[in-house]
Each structure stands twice: as C-alpha cells, then as structure tokens.
Amino acid sequence: MSREQQAVARARKAFETGRSRPLEYRIIQLKNLQRLFIEREKDISDAIKKDLNKSEVGTQLFETLGLEGEINLAIRKLKEWAAPRPVEKNLLTLSDTVYIQPEPLGLVLIIGAWNYPWAVTIQPLIGAIAAGNAAVVKPSEVCVHTAKVMEDLLPLYIDKELYPVVTGGVAETQELLRQRFDYIFYTGNGTVGKVIMEAAAKHLTPVTLELGGKSPCYIDKNCDISIACRRITWGKYTNCGQTCIAPDYILCDPSIQDRVIEEVKKSIKDFYTENPKTCPDYGRIINQRHFKRIMALVGDSTVAAGGDGDESDCFIAPTVLRDVKPDAKVMQEEIFGPILPILPVSGLDEAIKFINKGEKPLALYVFSADEKVISRMRDETSSGGFLANDCLVHFSVSSLPFGGVGNSGMGCYHGKFSFDQLSHLRGCLIKKLKMEGVNNMRYPPHTPKKLGWARFFFLTTFDLGWAGRMLLLALMAVVAAFVLQVRETQDSDRLRSRVKNSYLISVDQTQQPGCRNSSVVIKIKVLHMHFIYLH
Ligand SMILES: NC(=O)c1ccc[n+]([C@@H]2O[C@H](COP(=O)([O-])OP(=O)(O)OC[C@H]3O[C@@H](n4cnc5c(N)ncnc54)[C@H](O)[C@@H]3O)[C@@H](O)[C@H]2O)c1
Numbered sequence: 001m002s003r004e005q006q007a008v009a010r011a012r013k014a015f016e017t018g019r020s021r022p023l024e025y026r027i028i029q030l031k032n033l034q035r036l037f038i039e040r041e042k043d044i045s046d047a048i049k050k051d052l053n054k055s056e057v058g059t060q061l062f063e064t065l066g067l068e069g070e071i072n073l074a075i076r077k078l079k080e081w082a083a084p085r086p087v088e089k090n091l092l093t094l095s096d097t098v099y100i101q102p103e104p105l106g107l108v109l110i111i112g113a114w115n116y117p118w119a120v121t122i123q124p125l126i127g128a129i130a131a132g133n134a135a136v137v138k139p140s141e142v143c144v145h146t147a148k149v150m151e152d153l154l155p156l157y158i159d160k161e162l163y164p165v166v167t168g169g170v171a172e173t174q175e176l177l178r179q180r181f182d183y184i185f186y187t188g189n190g191t192v193g194k195v196i197m198e199a200a201a202k203h204l205t206p207v208t209l210e211l212g213g214k215s216p217c218y219i220d221k222n223c224d225i226s227i228a229c230r231r232i233t234w235g236k237y238t239n240c241g242q243t244c245i246a247p248d249y250i251l252c253d254p255s256i257q258d259r260v261i262e263e264v265k266k267s268i269k270d271f272y273t274e275n276p277k278t279c280p281d282y283g284r285i286i287n288q289r290h291f292k293r294i295m296a297l298v299g300d301s302t303v304a305a306g307g308d309g310d311e312s313d314c315f316i317a318p319t320v321l322r323d324v325k326p327d328a329k330v331m332q333e334e335i336f337g338p339i340l341p342i343l344p345v346s347g348l349d350e351a352i353k354f355i356n357k358g359e360k361p362l363a364l365y366v367f368s369a370d371e372k373v374i375s376r377m378r379d380e381t382s383s384g385g386f387l388a389n390d391c392l393v394h395f396s397v398s399s400l401p402f403g404g405v406g407n408s409g410m411g412c413y414h415g416k417f418s419f420d421q422l423s424h425l426r427g428c429l430i431k432k433l434k435m436e437g438v439n440n441m442r443y444p445p446h447t448p449k450k451l452g453w454a455r456f457f458f459l460t461t462f463d464l465g466w467a468g469r470m471l472l473l474a475l476m477a478v479v480a481a482f483v484l485q486v487r488e489t490q491d492s493d494r495l496r497s498r499v500k501n502s503y504l505i506s507v508d509q510t511q512q513p514g515c516r517n518s519s520v521v522i523k524i525k526v527l528h529m530h531f532i533y534l535h
C-alpha cells in the first residue's frame with residue numbers, strides 16, 4: 001500500500017468507529033486546533049516568512065485571525081447547525097414530523113493552495129470537523145516550509161487518524177485522487193480543477209472547486225478617487241498580488257486615469273515606503289517560475305509605476321500599467337502578481353459589456369458614490385462575490401458564502417456554509433402508523449375522485465398569518481372529516497355514521513378559464529357532526 005493509500009484507509013477506518021460524530025468530540029478537536037494557532041504562532045509565521053516573506057503581523061491578520069474566528073463561530077453554533085431543522089409541510093404531512101437532519105458525509109479530501117496556505121487549507125478542515133467528517137489534508141507542496149510545519153503540527157493537536165496530513169506534489173495528489181472519498185474540496189487553479197473533477201467523477205464524488213480568475217474593478221468618475229485607490233492598492237498588493245480575489249485590473253474613464261495612477265502611487269508609498277523591497281510588509285513571489293511568468297506579462301504594455309524586479313529574490317515592484325489594450329498579454333490570464341493594468345472605458349455601459357465578455361470572475365469590485373451605478377453593476381453582471389467601495393473584506397464575513405461561479409469555481413464555504421457544504425442534508429419524514437384512510441387517495445384503484453383529493457392535498461399551500469392560521473384550523477377539520485369519512489366507507493358494516501343536517505363536504509373541481517391548473521373549491525356545509533361507532 002502506498003503512503004497515501006495507508007492514510008486514506010486509516011482515516012476511513014477511524015471514521016467508521018463513529019468517534020468523529022458526537023458534537024462534544026468535534027468541539028474538542030476544534031478547541032485543539034484553536035490551541036495550535038495560539039501556541040504555535042511563531043512556527044507558523046516563521047515558515048510563511050520563508051515561503052512568501054509575509055510578516056508575523058501580516059500572517060496573523062490575513063491567515064490565522066480568520067481561522068480563529070471561524071473556529072469560535074463553529075464552536076458557538078455547532079449545536080444549532082447540527083440540530084434537526086424543521087421544515088414547512090404540505091396538507092398530506094401535516095400530522096407527520098418533517099425535518100432536515102444534517103449528517104456527516106464521511107471522508108473528505110482537502111487539497112490546499114500555496115498563496116494563503118493556512119487560510120485555504122484549514123478553513124475547509126474546520127467545516128469538515130464541525131460536520132463530523134474525517135478528512136485527509138493535502139497542503140500545497142509549493143509552500144515548502146509551511147507544508148512541513150502543517151505536517152508536523154496538526155497531528156500533535158488533532159486526531160491524527162481522523163485528520164491525517166499527506167504532503168507531496170502532483171504524483172502524491174494524483175495517487176490520493178485515485179482513492180475513494182465522499183467529498184473533495186479543492187483550492188487552486190482551474191486547469192487542475194478539471195483534473196480534480198475528472199478524478200472525482202470516477203467515484204461519483206461531489207466536489208467544491210475554489211478557483212480564481214480575473215476579478216475586475218470599475219472606478220466610477222463619481223467617487224472619492226483617493227479613498228478608492230487606497231483600498232484598491234491594499235487589495236492588489238497584499239501578498240504581492242497573490243490573492244485569489246485581488247482586483248486583477250481597473251476599468252475607468254480616460255479622464256480619471258492620470259488621477260488614479262497618482263493616487264495608487266501615493267498609496268504604494270504610504271504602505272510600502274519609497275523602497276518596497278526593504279519593507280517588511282511587502283511580500284515576495286512564491287518561486288522563480290511564477291516570477292518569470294508575471295514579468296513576461298508586462299512586456300507589451302506601458303509602465304506607469306514600478307515594473308522592475310529581482311529574480312534572485314523573487315521581488316517584483318508594485319507595478320501599474322496604463323492605457324492597457326484588451327488584447328495585451330496581461331489581460332489573457334489571471335495575473336496573480338503585483339501588476340495593476342488600467343483599461344480606459346467610456347463609462348459604466350462599456351465596463352459592464354467588457355466584464356460580461358470574460359469568464360465569470362471570483363470577485364467583482366465597483367467604486368462609486370452613486371447607488372444606481374452600484375446596483376446596475378450588480379444586476380447586470382455575475383461573479384462569485386460582489387463588493388462596492390472596498391476589496392477583499394467579504395472573505396472575512398463568515399455569514400457570506402465564499403466561492404466562485406462558472407469558471408471561478410463551484411460550491412461555497414465559510415461559517416455555516418462550510419458546515420452545510422460538508423454535510424449531507426438528509427430529508428426526514430416520520431409518520432405514525434395511524435390515519436391510514438388518508439392514504440387511500442394514492443393507493444390503487446386510481447380514480448378521478450381520488451385524484452381530486454390528491455390535488456387538494458398536494459397543491460394546497462398556506463400562508464401562515466393570522467388568517468392563515470384560521471384557515472389551517474379549518475383545513476385540519478377537513479382532513480379529520482375526510483379520514484373519518486373514508487374509514488366509514490371502508491368499514492360500513494362495522495361503523496355507521498349519523499351526520500346531522502345531511503351533508504358534510506363536497507369537492508368541486510373546476511377548470512378556471514385561462515388557468516392551466518384546475519382549482520379545488522371546498523364547500524363545508526355542515527360543521528356540526530356526530531359519529532356513532534356501532535360494534
Ligand atoms: N477561490 C479560492 O478560495 C482560492 C484561494 C487561493 C487560490 N486560488 C486560486 O488558485 C490559483 C493559485 O494556486 P495554484 O493552482 O497555483 O496552487 P498549487 O500549485 O498549490 O496547486 C493547488 C493544489 O493542487 C495540487 N496539484 C497541482 N497540480 C496538480 C495536478 N496536475 N494533479 C493533481 N493535483 C495537482 C497541488 O499539489 C496543490 O495542493 C489561482 O488561480 C488562485 O486564484 C483560489
């Protein structure tokens with residue numbers, strides 16, 4: 001058995017013991033994970049410093065703070081999330097217990113990416129633990145030092161059989177993908193996303209794909225350009241542009257382009273000093289392959305700021321490109337580096353048209369003081385997430401689903417969305433072995449009269465206001481009367497009924513003109529009734 005097979009087999013066996021299921025056990029694991037972030041803060045930030053030159057404070061701000069928040073939330077809400085969720089019933093199931101029971105899926109494979117190696121690998125793990133699953137964790141090999149720390153530390157804090165860490169690159173990941181999982185949660189680029197989905201299809205395993213793409217950023221003339229550019233500069237150059245939701249490029253009116261460039265340059269200086277290379281808050285490109293790829297994107301455009309780099313140090317200066325053409329190299333792929341192209345457009349209409357010509361992005365940003373501009377941008381485009389007048393921060397809101405649409409991914413997570421995504425939401429209906437008469441309408445022999453009743457029971461909906469509750473009471477009386485009536489017909493020799501004032505219920509099924517469905521009209525003529533059982 002390969003190392004990967006062994007880890008999968010052990011995790012599966014551990015899941016089958018049932019120990020990941022009790023809420024108390026899940027909470028213990030989550031608390032242990034929380035302890036890891038408190039006690040091993042230094043190990044974590046030292047490794048990330050080596051991988052991406054993130055500062056200690058930057059690591060906490062962008063990686064572990066969010067994880068601690070997600071763990072706290074899961075611990076606080078777990079009982080509520082895992083509880084049966086009552087749902088609305090139809091008339092037919094009025095006396096039944098109908099609810100959704102979240103249950104663990106089983107064994108989850110989590111494949112992480114390198115750019116925020118803790119955030120994007122551990123955040124799904126929090127969801128997997130909270131939902132009662134086992135999980136094999138595969139950190140990105142590209143983040144060499146962090147992968148090692150994760151492999152060393154996780155088993156010291158959480159159940160190492162239920163949640164094993166498997167390190168390695170393409171070969172190891174593909175070996176994992178040959179195994180059977182109950183869910184695969186992948187974060188990374190779309191090309192590999194297709195490989196993941198193909199492998200998952202072999203076992204009919206459902207997937208979440210957290211991918212990327214080119215996230216547009218439109219700056220309206222009607223806005224505070226200085227503030228807009230400060231926020232965009234932060235969103236773009238954080239982690240040296242290696243952020244899945246970084247604003248990829250700016251669209252703006254040509255008349256504000258110079259001002260935008262000046263303000264971005266000013267913010268770069270404010271954030272990263274005159275010399276970003278020596279600034280502890282300015283990151284590095286992950287490796288020389290990506291360094292070369294990013295530098296090659298600049299070639300055919302005009303540099304307005306930065307543009308220089310040092311391959312030996314994987315440093316690329318915060319760069320702005322002006323008057324960029326849609327067919328420029330930098331516009332052909334997700335940049336994932338500190339290059340900010342500006343494409344002049346004639347206004348909102350052209351911006352929307354341009355965005356809609358591309359793939360659906362992971363995030364879409366608009367800066368404007370005009371609510372109509374913001375609404376039009378939201379309503380006339382599609383993207384994983386939508387932000388007006390800021391960048392990135394939606395990632396930190398646990399009550400928002402985070403994920404892509406179309407080419408930027410499928411599925412979503414964070415907070416309760418992680419719990420739901422990694423649970424099976426099992427529909428449950430618990431009926432009593434009583435009131436068999438009600439079921440006659442669905443049993444053979446099928447007759448138009450029974451169908452009439454079935455239409456009524458299946459299609460009647462109620463809006464439970466005050467009037468709705470009154471109606472519900474009346475309907476319950478109808479159901480009770482119907483049950484008794486059916487029973488009476490069935491057992492007429494045993495049961496004789498005497499109904500005062502002649503007539504109980506009649507059902508009129510009439511086809512309404514201009515309406516495809518027939519409507520059921522109930523007439524209750526007499527509510528006063530007596531049933532006498534004769535033995
Ligand atoms: N949506 C999100 O939350 C999110 C977060 C981070 C990054 N991203 C996106 O991820 C991309 C950057 O990450 P990346 O793809 O360079 O990360 P990566 O190179 O770390 O790859 C991601 C994972 O896929 C595995 N992998 C790589 N090639 C493989 C193959 N051929 N077969 C099987 N597994 C393979 C790696 O081992 C790794 O664990 C960007 O597009 C970015 O936008 C998205």
Ligand SMILES: CCCCCCCCCC=O
Nearest residue numbers: 116243244392393395396
């Ligand atoms: C305070 C804002 C936090 C933003 C963190 C962004 C993480 C993005 C993960 C994808 O690359």
